[in-house]
Amino acid sequence: MKVILVTGASSGIGKATALELLRAGHTVYGAARRVPAMDDLRDAGGHALPMDAREPADLERVVRTAVEEQGRLDVLINNAGTVLHGAAEDVPLARARDLFEVNLFAPARLTQLALPHMRARGSGTIVNVSSIGGEISLPLGCWYYASKHALEAYSDSLRMEVEPFGIDVVIIQPGIIRTDFEDHTAQDLREISGSTAYGPMAEKMAQQAEAQSTAGAPASDPGLVAATIRDAIEADKPLTRYAVGWLADKPLTRYAVGWLADKLLDLDRTLPDRDFDALATKSLR
Secondary structure (H helix, E strand, O other): OOEEEEEOOOOHHHHHHHHHHHHOOOEEEEEEOOHHHHHHHHHOOOEEEEOOOOOHHHHHHHHHHHHHHHOOOOEEEEOOOOOOOEOOOOOOHHHHHHHHHHHHHHHHHHHHHHHHHHHHHOOEEEEEEOOHHHOOOOOOEHHHHHHHHHHHHHHHHHHHHHHHHOEEEEEEEEOOEOOOOOOOHHHHHHHHHOOOOOHHHHHHHHHHHHHHHHHOOOOEOHHHHHHHHHHHHHOOOOOOEEEEOOEOOEOOOOOOOOOOHHHHHHHHHHOOHHHHHHHHHHHHO
16 A cells, blocks of 8 residues: 555545545545645545645645655655636736746645655655646746646656656646636636736636536536546556546546547647637637
8 A cells, every 4th residue: 555645635636536546445645725725634544644735844844744644655646736817918928937836836846855765765756636627728827838748747747857767757637626716717717817918818718617616617626537537546557647527418438528628639739829829719709
């Protein structure tokens, strides 16, 4: 059984992953700002640690705690993340920097802290939870997409560097997952771009987000992502990327991508850029 640290474990994919790994018999440390929201993790036999991804001392403490209490750290799952919507021209750069702090630099620092322990044992796995947005980009979310593109590039370089030490690097690419991650989309759009030149586009996207929330738009359960992460860390030779979810109501394979995600990825990889742009913005014009 493995000693595992999961960030962002208070909700969504992180919580589902921590609970899935506990059921599988692993020793799991969950880290998040909302510690009371991890009571079910504790009840299941896990460890709940307070952590703000923006605080370097917190990152050092959670890795140190796991290693001191268990004598090792076998798996780091960098799942904590944030999202921001608004036009590139409108988003305050301070907010963009904050997003990168959470989505890129916190995982990078946690990785730096975990790697010496993994190298000493000659084994380990770094799991970076990205998104289909790590490959595609859509309007009014440039900084989120930029952070996930950066996380994937970082992961690809890291994978080649640490492979000689017996360490795997895995990228997880969820599609649309049923969580509260996008709950503030409409609010962000109106606050940041609602009264600017991009207002009409922002308002259309905000209305679509609200309609999808009200109607219960199709989405994959976070448990499917959690099961995929478990498969990856328990595999002798994991894949380098797992795109995760369902397509419509028809289950495909465990590694089938999220709601419509396979179509978007295929289109992005094959269509000329301007054709993809036209398709991605059609409903916002």
